[in-house]
Amino acid sequence: MDYDSSRVFVENVKAALNGKTLDYIVVNHMEPDHAGSLRLICDLYPDAALVATKKAVDMMAQFFGDELKNEKIVVKEGDTVSLGKHELSFYTAPMVHWPEVMVTYESFEKVLFSADAFGTFGALNGNIFNDEYDIDRDWLPDYRRYYTNICGKYGMQVQSLLKKALTLDIQMICPLHGPIWRSNLVYIINKYDIWSKYEAEGNSVMIAYASIYGNTENAAYYLANELSKLGVKDIAMYDVSSTDVSYIISETFRCSHIVLMSATYNLEIYPKMDDYIS
8 A cells, every 4th residue: 555545544454453453464566556554554563474475575675674573474376374264375476567476366255366467547436346337438448558558568477377367266356456356357357368468459540640740640640531431440549749658558459450650850760659669
């Protein structure tokens, strides 16, 4: 949890425990938007053991020095921790999207705590479950933009995680960002499978252009019009100078065909186009 949200986070933890002892703190991911409050939680619950991968424990020392005095339990692929009727199993997921990442599976209620995998950009509106939303309408573009910009480079690693997930009986997915998936899990798993295989979602054309005086822009729109005459219906147009690159990257994954049109700048590719390509 981000340190700026620590007060609310601590209040929620205390309410959930309702006076009970906290025995374990499972750390799936050390990125500061999730682990920023770790020192505070450890100070409040010094007897709770930290459960994490070796790389995550190393990062704790880098982030917090020697301030985390709690016992540290280093887990490897397939290790388990019994909580009575609940049992936690741990599966490493390196580079999805940091090197220390693991996911945690709870076998009694069949819940996968998936770290950043299956997450999305955007804030919840009060509803917390996927079936309380129209995902295609309200969330899919942000799911795609999140995956392609956060994990898009690591398709092979995501495929490895998906293969592990398919061996588990998962009834619920709890990602660190976005709605909890309690129904139609195959929807988001299939999306991740498509994106991580770098497959297009349909027959479509993205035209991204960089124009200085408007001539390249005119050529881009001329091409789009000609494609329309040929029956192409899904055409996405982006001016790289006015569109955040995260949206263009997202469309690059979605579309089956890509056209890049750029003016030259000092004998090189126009800088904004070069940024996108890089």
